Amino acid sequence: MDQEGLMFPKTQKKRKKRMKHPRSILHEKNGTCYLCMLLDGNHKKHLLLDEHHIFGGPNRMHSEETGLKVWLCLDHHTMGTLAVHRCPDTMRLMHRIGQQEYEKTHSRQQFIEIFGKSYL
Incomplete structure (x- = not known):
């Protein structure tokens, strides 16, 4: 149906741009x-x-899009010392490990443009 004859034409809803969720470039x-593997050499499987x-806060989305994420046990994520x-x-x-890994395929200037500063 043509909307030109309507007094208040319906506006087209803009679709949200789907976020890319690539795999981690550091850890499967x-x-x-x-961190268990890095700090302790422990390759134990965790249930959770x-x-x-x-890079969290305002850089969380950039961290997700660039694959700068890892999987952590509760002790190394929020609970332990x-x-x-x-x-x-x-x-x-x-932060240093993440930047070093990113700079294996990109320049430091590209990192700074995305994340705002260098952590090295």
Whole structure:
């Protein structure tokens, strides 16, 4: 039906742009915790893992789109003393690792344009 004759024509709804969800460029979801393997050499399988975006806050979406995310056990994500959300040193370590991995295929300037600063 033609909308030109309507007093209040219906507006076309804009569709949301679908977000890309690529795989992590650091770690495959296989039941292991990235930090358990990195810090302890422990390849134990965990029943529950959380997805952690290395660069959070306003950069969370960029982290998702570039694959800068890892799978962490609860101790290394939120609960333990070395948890990435509780320990600034662990967070800095993850930022450095994430930037180094990104810079294997991109330049530092490209990283800074996306994430706002260099963590190295």
